[in-house]
Amino acid sequence: MRIDKDKCAGCGQCTEFCTLGRIAVCRRDPRTGKLYYEINEDECVDCGVCLRAGVCSAGALYMPAYAWPRTVRSAFSDPTVEHRDTKVAGRGTEEIKTNEITGRIKRGFVGISCEMGRPSVGARFYDIEKVAMALARLGVEFEPNNPCTRLMADPQTGRYKAEVLNEKVLSAIIEMIIPLAQLPAVLTAIRGAAAGVDCVFCVDLITVLEPGNAIPTLPLLQSLQWPVSPNGKMNTGLGRPLAKEG
Ligand code: SF4
Ligand code: SF4
Known part of the structure; x- marks a missing residue:
């Protein structure tokens, strides 16, 4: 995920929705003094949550057309993305x-x-x-x-x-x-x-x-003193019976 620095208004709202916490840093353009945010792309997993949150009225957030192997990030982290690889x-x-x-x-x-x-x-x-x-x-x-x-x-x-x-x-x-x-x-x-x-x-x-x-x-x-959290999944009879054991 990237932020277009020219469009970014420096409000920081999208950073509140980041699944990895605050991986975007606020910067000031030395020429204009304008504030903008920059995503640490190495830490970003391309989950798309910040974009889907729809909080950027400036339209500054965008997902670049990444190539392999970067594409595995969104495939594993964004349930709306197909596993092409x-x-x-x-x-x-x-x-x-x-x-x-x-x-x-x-x-x-x-x-x-x-x-x-x-x-x-x-x-x-x-x-x-x-x-x-x-x-x-x-x-x-x-x-x-x-x-x-x-x-x-x-x-x-x-x-x-x-x-x-x-x-x-x-x-x-x-x-x-x-x-x-x-x-x-x-x-x-x-x-x-x-x-x-x-x-x-x-x-x-x-x-x-x-x-x-x-x-x-x-x-x-x-x-072995492993911490255990037992959970059950009940068969309500809607599926086929468990396959016969050989
Ligand atoms: S919500 Fe938009 S304008 Fe605000 S910091 Fe994020 S990218 Fe910039
Ligand atoms: S795509 Fe996900 S990990 Fe990357 S900045 Fe947005 S919310 Fe954070």
Whole structure:
């Protein structure tokens, strides 16, 4: 996102809507003394929120026609923008939201989502890569229909395409399904990688409940003293029944 300095009235109103906080700086034109704002384009994730807020009566805000690899910023950060580069919409898949229809995650398995970056912080792909590579060393298979996976140069190692590493997005999701027995090793790898990244992320563990509604991952998480926020998604019967387990 950019601000046309000649049109900008220096009111600062658009900066209140920035998802990353105040990344625009106020400047004074040395020739005219006129105030204007300038967006730090390296920090901006091209989410478009400031523009869509519609507060700039001067019409000074505009989204340049960015080229690859800059285009990944808006694709991951602005839900109105198409994923032209990865051909997969959104930040990740629908994971548990449609599991009663897809049956992707079965008993005895855990869906893992590492939601890298959050509003006000964001995430760079070099940090996303650190977590992905730590997981790849355990031999996990990343979800192929995930926009993050599509940006990897090598899904076997979790290495991303070199040109996207410095790109910053509001949030991107690393996804995989693992056997429940592999969860301790995966959690250890995630915790180890977390110490080396300069962003925030949360880890979602997605499972089908056991008979009696027990959450199969809960005892392990509690024993490891991971902070847990259990959430349920109820099948109201509108989808197909969970696929039969082989
Ligand atoms: S709202 Fe418009 S005029 Fe005001 S600082 Fe932002 S770009 Fe400039
Ligand atoms: S596009 Fe998003 S990140 Fe960039 S300045 Fe606007 S609100 Fe902030």
